Each structure stands twice: as structure tokens, then as C-alpha cells.
Amino acid sequence: MSKSTLIEKVAARTGKTKKATEAILEATLATIADELIAGNKVKFIGFGTFEVRERKAREGRNPRTGEPIEIADSKVPAFKAGVILKKRINQ
Numbered sequence: 001m002s003k004s005t006l007i008e009k010v011a012a013r014t015g016k017t018k019k020a021t022e023a024i025l026e027a028t029l030a031t032i033a034d035e036l037i038a039g040n041k042v043k044f045i046g047f048g049t050f051e052v053r054e055r056k057a058r059e060g061r062n063p064r065t066g067e068p069i070e071i072a073d074s075k076v077p078a079f080k081a082g083v084i085l086k087k088r089i090n091q
Contacts, residue, residue, distance in 0.1 A: 046084030053078045
């Protein structure tokens, strides 16, 4: 689903305009990103949790040459589905 399709569907469910829905969605996503950047988890009970996980530095291989390369440590966003969401998907 694209962002514009999501905006259309949410606007239809809420009776809000697409413009208002887009503003709310943008603010929601920006707030989630800001919290993750600050090192916080974002939990939606029953839906899931967004968090930042740390990846350790490791050795990889250049796929073209096969030469070993050093892959630096990094932080990656992650999502863990909640119980209610899992149940709804598996119905």
C-alpha cells in the first residue's frame, strides 16, 4: 500500500479531508521517528512496538570481487508485531 492510498483509506474511515489526514499522518510518522532517534521505544498496545536495534560491526564480502570488507556497526529501526495484530492476521 502506498502512502497516498493509506491517506485515502484513513480519510474515508474518519470522514476527514485527505489534506487533514495527510497532515496527521505526517505528524504521526515524524513523532515516531523523533522518538526512535532519541532512543525511545514507541508502543501501540496490541498493534506492536517500534524500536532501534544495534548491529555490531562485522566482516562481509564484496559481492563482485569476493574481497573481505569491514561493515561498521549501525543502528536499525525494527518493528515487533503485537498479540492482537498477530491474531487478526492469522484468522
